[in-house]
Amino acid sequence: MQTDSAKPQTMALPMQLNKPSRWAQLKKELYRNRHYYILMSPYMILFFLFTVIPVVLSFLLSFFYFNLLEFPRFIGWDNYARLFLNDDVFLIALKNTLLFAVITGPVSYIACFLFAWIINELSPKIRAFMTLVFYGPSISGNVFFIWLVIFSGDSYGYLNGFLLRLGIILEPIQWLQNEDYVLAIVIIVQLWMSLGTSFLAFIAGLQNIDQTLIEAGAVDGIKNRWQELWYIVLPSMKPQLMFGAVMQITASFAVAEISIALAGFPSVNYAAHTVVTHLMDFGTIRFEMGYASAIATVLFLLMVGTNKMTQKLLRKVGE
């Protein structure tokens, strides 16, 4: 609505003035909107300083050897070659990260929607309470260390105590020091904490579905809740579903803090090592910044690539 006022004046200008006036016009546009740029500038300066420039810098640094002390030395693709050909631990981390993403991503996404959908059937007061119960873990700070007590390796651990009493096991199991269990435990705790922003978005989306659509659907022959879900609810929630997918995918690739808290850093035989913990290892302990940047770039491509692909798929749903 703002741009319209500028148009008639430029149209009236003679032809030969058109070329130089393109710049003049842009300058005028920039000047006319100066208040908006000023309003946005504090946020945007910080956003570029701490998000955009670091991504670019990280990409550039990944072609250098850099240890914070000496001047960066250009080494081309060496970091990437080392990453994929010479670093067995990275391959374990990559395998674990993909496993986490493949399991926790879809499971948590479906769980977010399923529970939001069931909760939506409840009366408002119970709904508010159940929302708190399911959303609570994701905002409970770092209380996930409680799981340490549950999976504690001695007989004081709740799970061990419980299983011992039932007679299922005869001696306590070292849950978090055992390669066979530790990955599964990290996944369970990750899932426990994963009903976050997208869960709220789904709750909100479900509450805002046009009720007349549902009534009309019933008249048109929708017979049960599953048909209602498929033909009315899901299509009308598409924007929220896309938003939720972005949130869950990004989170499912970023598993690190929970792995470190539960399995330790490094974990037994790197059983719960992820790309992010590998990045932390080189970035904050060994200070091999160039190599760490290569890991960060791989992580960036993994996350954004998966997100873009999923967006494409979701866009096709219901077309």
Place this chain on the structure above:
Amino acid sequence: MATKALSVFRIQRRLNRSFTVTFLLFLLLGLFGAFMALPLIYTINNAFKPLDELFIFPPRFFVVNPTLDNFYDLVVLMGNSWVPFSRYIANTLFITIVGTAGHVILASAAAYPLAKYRFPGSQALFSIVVLSLMFSPHVTAVPNYMVMSWLGWIDTHASLIVPSLAWSLGLFLMKQFMEQVPDAILEAAKIDGASEYRIFWQVVMPNVRPAWLTLMILQFPILWGSDGGSFIYSEDLKTLNYALGQITQGGIARAGVGAAVALIIMIVPMILFVISQSNVIRTMATSGLKD
């Protein structure tokens, strides 16, 4: 009275619902609800357990003789330790309040032009923000550390507060919500001669209060649960969550105090969410990603 109380539990009548399926779905909800809630209930119970119950074998889930001893011990510890415990609380409060309030204001100021006007660069900027939702902050950790050290912010609270001000999810949600503010009231304010800054502060901001609360509830737990990461070294700048880690590492002698601190860390964001829930849901209704 009894019927009124029961009516809370009654399911709203809806079309096309079979009782069996409803029952099974609620059973599922109940089971998983218990799984979600157990660790939280455990934290609450633990904080009120006397020492002998904390170390009883076999371990007991619920508290039998609730006591406030752990909280008294916490207060005593606050006075005696090398860095007073209240210091950790003050640090966490400072980081959380400044970071959250600043984020709400900066993100709103940036969201208003993006939501309401088209100008050179506006769409490009917004698509960069959406793109940044697609990767986690871990990606930028290494260069961020370098940026921090160039700025000389290592070992200051600024290293935790300032980056969190420009968090992209907040801008995204605020912009989506602001699109709903009717253009008519902005036009009216403009005709009355208000400047853009005044329109933003006195017309738009009061209209998007639900979104402030949402940005707050999303930002607050992150800062509140921060342990200082790799940026903070000085003991007197460290946070509550860091102190909790130290206490739990202190072993058996500090188990009671640890349980009390864990409860404090957990309960504050949850109370905040209870207060703001209906506003948060209103905001999230506009959160969708459009093409």
